[in-house]
Amino acid sequence: MRRWDVSHHPMASVMPGTLFLLKQKVQGRKRWPMLLFNDLVTALAHPLLRRLLTAEDLAAIIDKRHRLRQRAKEAHARRAQVGLWNNLTK
Numbered sequence: 001m002r003r004w005d006v007s008h009h010p011m012a013s014v015m016p017g018t019l020f021l022l023k024q025k026v027q028g029r030k031r032w033p034m035l036l037f038n039d040l041v042t043a044l045a046h047p048l049l050r051r052l053l054t055a056e057d058l059a060a061i062i063d064k065r066h067r068l069r070q071r072a073k074e075a076h077a078r079r080a081q082v083g084l085w086n087n088l089t090k
Contacts, residue, residue: 034066034073 021037028035039062053061 032062032066034069035062036065039065 021040024040025035
């Protein structure tokens with residue numbers, strides 16, 4: 001049997017961070033509906049980067065990621081519709 005500090009301590013330290021990211025994601029859902037944890041990690045890490053970003057630069061990066069994700073989502077939906085149409089006409 002493992003000791004508490006070996007098996008549970010890492011989980012106990014990861015869970016509050018995950019909860020924080022989840023809360024931030026819920027709060028940012030209206031402005032950025034496709035917000036991912038990766039976006040939040042980027043936002044939190046940006047002061048640590050060698051090239052400091054302004055809040056506007058960071059918002060532009062996240063907005064660009066979201067536009068790309070939205071386009072990919074729409075393209076996938078179009079391909080799925082074409083696939084359904086092709087299956088129906090066979």
